[in-house]
Amino acid sequence: MRSTLSRRLAASAVLAASVIAASAVPAFAHVTVQPGTATQGDYTAVAFRVPDESDTASTIKLEVSLPADHPVASVATQPLPGWTAATEKTKLATPIKTDDGDEITEAVSKITWTADAGTKIAPGQFQEFRVSLGPLPTDTDKVVFKALQTYDDGNVVRWIEDSKEGQPEPQHPAPVLTLTKAAADTDGHHMTASPAPSGAQAAPPAGNSASSDDSTARIIGIAGIVVGLAGAALGVLGLRRRTDRA
Structure with missing residues (x-):
């Protein structure tokens, strides 16, 4: 007994x-946008953080698509040694009106970073690809960036799945930038930050202490x-x- x-x-x-x-065991790493929040109508600098999740292959290309239904008038990439950035523009169905009364008829719809010879994101490493963009949309509470991650063995991971509230996170969720409403001053006017200069570098994102x-x-x-x-x-x-x- x-x-x-x-x-x-x-x-x-x-x-x-x-x-x-x-x-x-730590949560499975994804391609994300850092920081994950910004203010509606503001200019900001963000970084697309890309971890290499393969045990044997290295990342050599990243493609990020900007949403056509919420276009951003100004998009600029920060130079990254060892990588070549290229942008594609799309004609807008509805032109964007600027504060000066001008109209913008096309906007950046896709950014592609390609590794130069001898450059890669090796297994167990990550890289951040920085972008300055704005003004951010004011008619939505989030901007979804669909991304494709290409490995040197030919494998392509499509980070394009929508994350829905109340449902389990998909296997390959698309990077999401959550937008908050601008704070109002005592006179009722919205307060926003000054436009970010082209190529501005965002402050290094803090660790996720809440998750930890x-x-x-x-x-x-x-x-x-x-x-x-x-x-x-x-x-x-x-x-x-x-x-x-x-």
Whole structure:
């Protein structure tokens, strides 16, 4: 009887350890836009962060499409050593009116970064591709950038899937820039930042402390459950021994 109880305790400990190990594994990396939020109608500088998720192949090209339904009048790429950036423009169905009364009839619809000879994003590494753009749309709360990541073995990962609230995250979600409304001053006017100069470099994005804190709390919680189960099992074992001695 004691042998059976010991085997059950050992099995429970192995299962608990497996749960903790699975919970500690970091989330699968995606192509993202950093920072992830900006102000409607503002100019901003963002970076498309691209991790290499292959064990054997390196990333040699990134293509980012800008949404045609929410075009941006001004788009400029920041030079990145070892990479060549090219933009494509599309004629707009509805011209964009500027503050000066002019009309913009075409806008950048796609940006392609291609690695020069000897340059790549190797396995386990990441690269950031910086862009200055604006003014951001005022008629939507997000801008979705669909991206294609090409590896030197010919594999192409399509980061184009829509993330829907209340549903599990898709395998290859498209990078999303969340837009917030501009704050109003005491006179009721909207306050926005000054336009970003061409090629301006965004400040390095801070780490996701909220996500880190959540993961830590989850691991601590699971560990507490495991300790509690182990304590209960030991208590049963001690009770069983006292019963046998009686």
